[in-house]
Amino acid sequence: PIGQTTADGSGNWSFTPATALPDGTVITAVAQDAAGNTSGPASTTVDAVAPPAPVIDPSNGSAVSGTAEAGATVILTDGSGNPIGQTTADGSGNWSFTPATPLPDGTVVNAIATDPAGNSSGPASTTVDAVAPPAPVINASNGAVISGTAEAGATVVLTDGNGDPIGQTTADGSGNWSFTPGTPLPDGTVITAVAQDAAGNASGPATTTVDTVAPPAPVIDPSNGSVVSGTAEAGATVILTDGSGNPIGQTTADGAGNWSYTPATPLPNGMVITAVAQDAAGNGSGPASTTVDSVAPPAPTIDASNGSVISGTAEAGATVILTDGNGIPIGQTIADGSGNWSFTPGTPLPDGTVINALARDAAGNNSSPVSTTVDAVAPSAPTLDASNGTVITGTVEPGVKVILTDGNGDPIGEAIADGSGNWSFTPATSLPDGTVINAIAQDAAGNNSGPVTTTVDAMAPPAPVIDPSNGSVISGTAEAGATVILTDGNGDP
Structure with a gap:
C-alpha cells in the first residue's frame, strides 16, 4: 500500500506520500464507499521528469509562438515576472499566444512549459523586436539572377510589378542575398523586394527593372x-x-x-x-x-619662320606641340594625311624667338624636339640688271629667292641666288620690249624685301658714227651710254 485518503464533499482528494514516489512508479487507485463497496481500479504512472524548455520564436509583440512538449502548458511572463498569458502546445508541440495589446518593442518574454504532472521546464526567453528592418538593396539585374543586400538573416520576398510572387531567399550573415528564377525574367520586368526579419517585421520596398539589353561596345x-x-x-x-x-x-x-x-x-x-x-x-x-604602340614618332621638321606662320612636316596624324625657348606653350596643331602641318599664332612672334617643336602620336609617344629661330628681318632689295627680255639677272643676299612679276603683278618667274649672291632667270619666251620687270627678294623665313624695277629694252641702238682716224685715236658718236665694240676687217677685236 501507498496510502489512502477520503474524497471531500466536492469529490476531490489528495494524498502526500511520506517520501516522493520515484519516476515510473505505477499508482493504482480504487474507491470504497461507506457501505464497503469497491470500485474498479484506475491507474497512472509517476512522471517526475520535467519537460524540456520550450522554444520561443522571435516576436514583434503581436503574437508569441514557439514549440514545446505536446500538451504542455506554456506560461508566459515579462522580464519582471509579470504574467503575459498562457497557452497549451498542440499534439505537434506548436503553441501560440496573442496578447490583447501588442507587446512593446524591447519587452522581455519568458516562457516555461508545465506538463500535466506539474513538472516545470527551465525558462526560454526572447525580446520583442517591433522595429522593421531597413529596406533591402536590390542590384541591377538582367533577369537571370537577382541579388542584393539586406539585414543579416532577413527573408527577402520578391514580387513583380503586379504583385505576383517571384520567389524569396534569406540574407546570409553578411547580409548578402541572391535568387535565381526558374526562367530568366524578361526585359522590363519590375522587381520589388521587401525584407522581413525573424520577428515578422517587414521593411519598405526596393525596386529595380530588369535590363537585358547589352551596352554598346566601348x-x-x-x-x-x-x-x-x-x-x-x-x-x-x-x-x-x-x-x-x-x-x-x-x-x-x-x-x-x-x-x-x-x-x-x-x-x-x-x-x-x-x-x-x-x-x-x-x-x-x-x-x-x-x-599597344610604344614607339615614338620621328622628330618633325620645322620650316624657317618669320613668326607669322609656323609650318613643317611630321608623322601623318601626329600632334605637333610648339613651345618657345623657355618652354612656354606657343600652340599645337595636327599633321594632315600627307604629314604637313601649319600653325598661325594669334600675334606674330618677335624676331629672335626660339621655336621648339615635338610630335606626339595618337598613343601619346613623344618624338625628340627640333628648333628654329624666328627671322622677322627682311632681306635687302635685289639688284636688277638691264635686260633685253631674253635673260633677267642681278644680285642679292646669297640663298635668297628672287620673285619676278610684270607691271600688272603677273608672275614672270623666280630664281635662287647662289653662294655669291648672283641670280639669273631665263623666260621660256623672251619678254617683249617695254615689259616692266619687278623683283623682290624673299628669304627662307618668308620675309620680303622692297621691290626693284627695270623695263625690257629689246630695241637695237642706231649704228655709231666713226670719225676719220689716223690710227692713233678712233672716235665718234653713239647712243648715250652704249658700249662701242671695235674690230678689224677680219673681225678681230
Missing part, C-alpha cells in the same frame, strides 16, 4: 601601354584582356562615360588590348581592340 583610345583609356556607357565596368584573353584589369566609366586604367607595369609594344563593357545588370557588350 571605345578604346590608342595607347602606348602606360595608360589605357576610352569611353563607354556611363557607369559600365570596362574589362580589359590581352590578345590571348588573359586579364589586364578593369575600371568603371564615369558619369560622362570616360574611363582610364593604369597597369602596374606598362604594357609591351605590340600587345593587343581588348575591352568589353559590362553594365550594372551584368550584360556584356561586344569587344573593341587596339594594339
Whole structure:
C-alpha cells in the first residue's frame, strides 16, 4: 500500500506520500464507499521528469509562438515576472499566444512549459523586436539572377510589378542575398523586394527593372601601354584582356562615360588590348581592340619662320606641340594625311624667338624636339640688271629667292641666288620690249624685301658714227651710254 485518503464533499482528494514516489512508479487507485463497496481500479504512472524548455520564436509583440512538449502548458511572463498569458502546445508541440495589446518593442518574454504532472521546464526567453528592418538593396539585374543586400538573416520576398510572387531567399550573415528564377525574367520586368526579419517585421520596398539589353561596345583610345583609356556607357565596368584573353584589369566609366586604367607595369609594344563593357545588370557588350604602340614618332621638321606662320612636316596624324625657348606653350596643331602641318599664332612672334617643336602620336609617344629661330628681318632689295627680255639677272643676299612679276603683278618667274649672291632667270619666251620687270627678294623665313624695277629694252641702238682716224685715236658718236665694240676687217677685236 501507498496510502489512502477520503474524497471531500466536492469529490476531490489528495494524498502526500511520506517520501516522493520515484519516476515510473505505477499508482493504482480504487474507491470504497461507506457501505464497503469497491470500485474498479484506475491507474497512472509517476512522471517526475520535467519537460524540456520550450522554444520561443522571435516576436514583434503581436503574437508569441514557439514549440514545446505536446500538451504542455506554456506560461508566459515579462522580464519582471509579470504574467503575459498562457497557452497549451498542440499534439505537434506548436503553441501560440496573442496578447490583447501588442507587446512593446524591447519587452522581455519568458516562457516555461508545465506538463500535466506539474513538472516545470527551465525558462526560454526572447525580446520583442517591433522595429522593421531597413529596406533591402536590390542590384541591377538582367533577369537571370537577382541579388542584393539586406539585414543579416532577413527573408527577402520578391514580387513583380503586379504583385505576383517571384520567389524569396534569406540574407546570409553578411547580409548578402541572391535568387535565381526558374526562367530568366524578361526585359522590363519590375522587381520589388521587401525584407522581413525573424520577428515578422517587414521593411519598405526596393525596386529595380530588369535590363537585358547589352551596352554598346566601348571605345578604346590608342595607347602606348602606360595608360589605357576610352569611353563607354556611363557607369559600365570596362574589362580589359590581352590578345590571348588573359586579364589586364578593369575600371568603371564615369558619369560622362570616360574611363582610364593604369597597369602596374606598362604594357609591351605590340600587345593587343581588348575591352568589353559590362553594365550594372551584368550584360556584356561586344569587344573593341587596339594594339599597344610604344614607339615614338620621328622628330618633325620645322620650316624657317618669320613668326607669322609656323609650318613643317611630321608623322601623318601626329600632334605637333610648339613651345618657345623657355618652354612656354606657343600652340599645337595636327599633321594632315600627307604629314604637313601649319600653325598661325594669334600675334606674330618677335624676331629672335626660339621655336621648339615635338610630335606626339595618337598613343601619346613623344618624338625628340627640333628648333628654329624666328627671322622677322627682311632681306635687302635685289639688284636688277638691264635686260633685253631674253635673260633677267642681278644680285642679292646669297640663298635668297628672287620673285619676278610684270607691271600688272603677273608672275614672270623666280630664281635662287647662289653662294655669291648672283641670280639669273631665263623666260621660256623672251619678254617683249617695254615689259616692266619687278623683283623682290624673299628669304627662307618668308620675309620680303622692297621691290626693284627695270623695263625690257629689246630695241637695237642706231649704228655709231666713226670719225676719220689716223690710227692713233678712233672716235665718234653713239647712243648715250652704249658700249662701242671695235674690230678689224677680219673681225678681230
